[in-house]
Amino acid sequence: MTTKAPSSVKEANPDEPVKKIYGMVEEFKDVIPVTNERYRLAFNLNKFYSHEAASIAEALSNANPESCTIDRKTLLAQLTEKYEKLGLTK
Numbered sequence: 001m002t003t004k005a006p007s008s009v010k011e012a013n014p015d016e017p018v019k020k021i022y023g024m025v026e027e028f029k030d031v032i033p034v035t036n037e038r039y040r041l042a043f044n045l046n047k048f049y050s051h052e053a054a055s056i057a058e059a060l061s062n063a064n065p066e067s068c069t070i071d072r073k074t075l076l077a078q079l080t081e082k083y084e085k086l087g088l089t090k
Contacts, residue, residue, distance in 0.1 A: 017088050021045050024082050031075065037065040045079070049088055056080050 012019040025032075025042040032038050044059035053059045060076055068075055 017049055017086075018046050020086050020088065021049065021083075024086060027082070028075075028078075031070055031078075032065045032068050034065070034067040037063065037067055041065055045083065056083060 014020075014023075022039075022042040025038050025045065028038060028041075029035075032041065041060065041063040044053060044063040045056065047053040047062075048056055048059045053062065056079055057076055060072065060079065065075075
């Protein structure tokens with residue numbers, strides 16, 4: 001029995017908002033060491049971008065990164081600052 005080669009992965013355009021959001025959250029790997037928690041946070045921030053979440057605070061609350069090494073208020077402030085620097089308007 002043999003297995004097929006995995007499907008190739010098409011990289012997202014670096015100018016896409018979702019790519020920018022995931023890249024921004026990846027900068028927090030020292031603060032949120034668990035990869036899946038960073039992905040969940042980026043997913044929820046993308047929901048904020050697409051108007052499915054009311055605020056960045058709600059996105060952070062829904063993601064609930066338990067491995068976070070700083071308090072939530074500080075993380076929220078840093079996320080908000082970096083999100084605004086991306087220039088993604090809601």
